[in-house]
Amino acid sequence: MRVGLVGWRGMVGSVLMSRMVDESDFGLFDARFFSTSNAGGQLPAGLAVLPRVEPRLYDASDLASLQECDVVLTCQGSDYTKQVYEPLRKAGWSGYWIDAAKTLRMNDDAIIVLDPVNQPVIDQALNKGIKNFVGGNCTVSCMLMGVGALFKAGLVEFIAATTYQAASGGGAQHMRELLNQMGSLNASVRQLLDDPASAILEIDRQVLQTQKGLSAEQTQHFLVPLAGNLIPWIDADRGDGTSLEEWKGGAETNKILGRGPGFNQPAIPIDSICVRIGAMRCHSQSLTIKLNKNVPLKDIEQMIAEDNPWVRLVPNTKEDSIHHLTPIQVTGSLNIAVGRLRKLALGDQYLGAFTIGDQLLWGAAEPLRRMLRILLKA
Numbered sequence: 001m002r003v004g005l006v007g008w009r010g011m012v013g014s015v016l017m018s019r020m021v022d023e024s025d026f027g028l029f030d031a032r033f034f035s036t037s038n039a040g041g042q043l044p045a046g047l048a049v050l051p052r053v054e055p056r057l058y059d060a061s062d063l064a065s066l067q068e069c070d071v072v073l074t075c076q077g078s079d080y081t082k083q084v085y086e087p088l089r090k091a092g093w094s095g096y097w098i099d100a101a102k103t104l105r106m107n108d109d110a111i112i113v114l115d116p117v118n119q120p121v122i123d124q125a126l127n128k129g130i131k132n133f134v135g136g137n138c139t140v141s142c143m144l145m146g147v148g149a150l151f152k153a154g155l156v157e158f159i160a161a162t163t164y165q166a167a168s169g170g171g172a173q174h175m176r177e178l179l180n181q182m183g184s185l186n187a188s189v190r191q192l193l194d195d196p197a198s199a200i201l202e203i204d205r206q207v208l209q210t211q212k213g214l215s216a217e218q219t220q221h222f223l224v225p226l227a228g229n230l231i232p233w234i235d236a237d238r239g240d241g242t243s244l245e246e247w248k249g250g251a252e253t254n255k256i257l258g259r260g261p262g263f264n265q266p267a268i269p270i271d272s273i274c275v276r277i278g279a280m281r282c283h284s285q286s287l288t289i290k291l292n293k294n295v296p297l298k299d300i301e302q303m304i305a306e307d308n309p310w311v312r313l314v315p316n317t318k319e320d321s322i323h324h325l326t327p328i329q330v331t332g333s334l335n336i337a338v339g340r341l342r343k344l345a346l347g348d349q350y351l352g353a354f355t356i357g358d359q360l361l362w363g364a365a366e367p368l369r370r371m372l373r374i375l376l377k378a
Contacts (some may be wrong), residue, residue, distance in 0.1 A: 001376060002030040004069035006060050007046075007076030010036075011130050011172045016075060016365035017047070023027040025369065026375055027051040032069060034060035035294050036076065060084070067093045073372060075100040075365075084377050087363040096375055098368050100135045105244070107254060112136040112256045114362075114373045116308040117148040121258040126378060133371045136256055138363025139163050139250040139274070139283045144256060146338040149307035150289065150300070151257055151268070157349075161249060161272035163343035164286070165234060166279040166327065167226060169359055174221045175280055181218060181227035182278075185210055222276070231276040245274040282327035283363060286340075294348040297341065304338055310362070314339030321354075334366065 001256045007013045020026060031053040033043055039059035042048070048055055058065045060080070066072055066088055072078060072095060081103040097104075097190045104110040110132035111125040112118075123135070135141070143161070150156050167178040188210040192198040219225060235244035250270040252262040260267035272285075305313040314324045323329070326338040340354040357363060 001070045002032060003071045003073060003372065004034055004058075004066055006034045006036075006072065006074040007100070007111060008033060008078065010023075010075055010077075011168070012360060012364045013075035015360045015368060016073075019361070019365055019369050020095065021050070023369070025373065026053065026075060029071075029372075030054070032058055032065070033120040034058045034062075034066070036080070038058045049208050063091050063093075063130070065086055067095075069095060071096045071098060071372065071375060073098040073368060074229060075368070077101050078103045093294065094131065098134075098371050098375075099132070100364055102134075102137070102248075102367055104132055105136065107132065108262055110134050112252055113367045114141050114144060114256050115367070115374065116310070117144045118163045118256050118258065121256070123375065125150045125207055126260075126374075135364060135367045137173070137245070137252045138169060138253045138359035139165060139245075139285060140249060141363045142283055142336060142357030142359055143285050143287070144338040145254065145308065145353050145357060147287065147289070147353060149303040150291070152307070153303060155291045155293070155295060156268055157292040158269040159271075159290070160288040161270070162286045163234075163245075163249075163272055163274045164277045164284040165245075165274060166277065166281050166283060166359065168281045169276070169283060170221060170235070177218070177221045178226050178278060178280070180244075181225055181239060184218065184226055186216065199235045212313060221377060225277050226276060228278070230278070232273065234274040234276055241251060243274055245253065246272050249274075279327045281331045281358055281360060282356055283359040284327070284354065287351075287353040287355065288344065288346075291349045291351060297343055297351075300351065301341060304341075310334050310336050312337045313341075316342055325356060327356065331358055332361075333358060334361055 008017050022172040033059040038057055041057045043055055078101040081099055081101045097217055105112055109130060111122060111130055114135045114136055115122055167174045185207050189203045189206050192203045213224050238244055238247060249272040253270050254267040259265040301313060304311060313318050314337050321339055325337050330337055336357040338355050340352060342352050344352050
């Protein structure tokens with residue numbers, strides 16, 4: 001099988017390449033690397049030494065070269081998918097398309113992949129001859145990796161969520177912007193911080209003044225300051241009081257689970273408020289889950305802990321929560337931490353939970369890597 005790789009230099013693509021090397025995926029297929037900016041150039045030395053890779057870079061817009069691939073795996077983004085996917089299909093290509101971008105997610109002929117949660121849905125799609133497999137929204141994927149056991153057991157009546165999404169959800173430039181803003185705030189009060197006798201309210205006043213005075217260039221990507229702040233809106237305004245990110249929480253969760261339009265099971269209501277915070281990586285969610293029956297908390301904890309090898313159940317104590325339920329502890333790992341599990345004052349069927357995962361791994365790269373493995377075994 002020949003696999004064409006597009007967008008492998010970007011943030012998600014770099015994480016994907018690292019995971020594929022770690023898991024010895026190269027060597028299982030013939031790899032052809034495509035580029036949007038250096039077609040005809042040589043593959044970087046770190047990748048050229050891998051087994052079964054072609055040494056030169058191909059043009060990512062060359063349909064003929066793409067057609068020679070059995071699988072195209074792209075992390076290049078929505079604009080690339082919009083530009084290339086339809087012409088490639090119209091040219092007669094019948095291979096498998098694996099995509100990190102959102103463009104095709106909700107199409108009837110595409111499946112959102114998260115195999116530890118929806119392997120049966122993926123299997124059914126392959127049996128039907130579906131060829132498009134797309135990674136899901138990063139927050140949704142991390143949440144389902146954490147509490148997917150409750151959905152599998154048919155226990156969820158509805159979920160209300162508040163998300164806490166890191167700067168990296170916007171991309172590499174958003175991470176740089178956050179760090180630059182942090183540096184500007186620190187620099188504005190550096191002398192006061194060095195003086196133990198300085199008044200904290202004066203420091204606070206100057207920080208606020210600096211935040212409000214950040215230039216358009218300093219807020220180019222987030223539009224407003226994020227350092228020392230939060231932004232209670234992510235993605236496009238849908239015009240009905242919700243953001244596109246919030247809509248994805250319900251629509252994509254149900255499609256991953258094989259529920260709602262196009263499936264034979266009703267959708268589960270899922271609503272959220274999505275918030276951007278000043279963390280570098282990892283998306284978190286505070287969940288209020290309405291169960292359709294009263295289940296003992298111990299049974300729920302066991303269900304979640306045993307659902308997949310990556311869940312890490314964090315005891316609901318202050319000490320465990322502050323040390324193990326944070327972006328610092330989860331960043332760079334495949335672990336999905338689930339904590340703050342407790343029954344709520346709303347009633348015995350109401351469950352509180354907090355989940356956190358590295359959205360560049362289970363929220364982006366890892367489901368694509370695993371989908372390629374599934375195709376290689378098919």
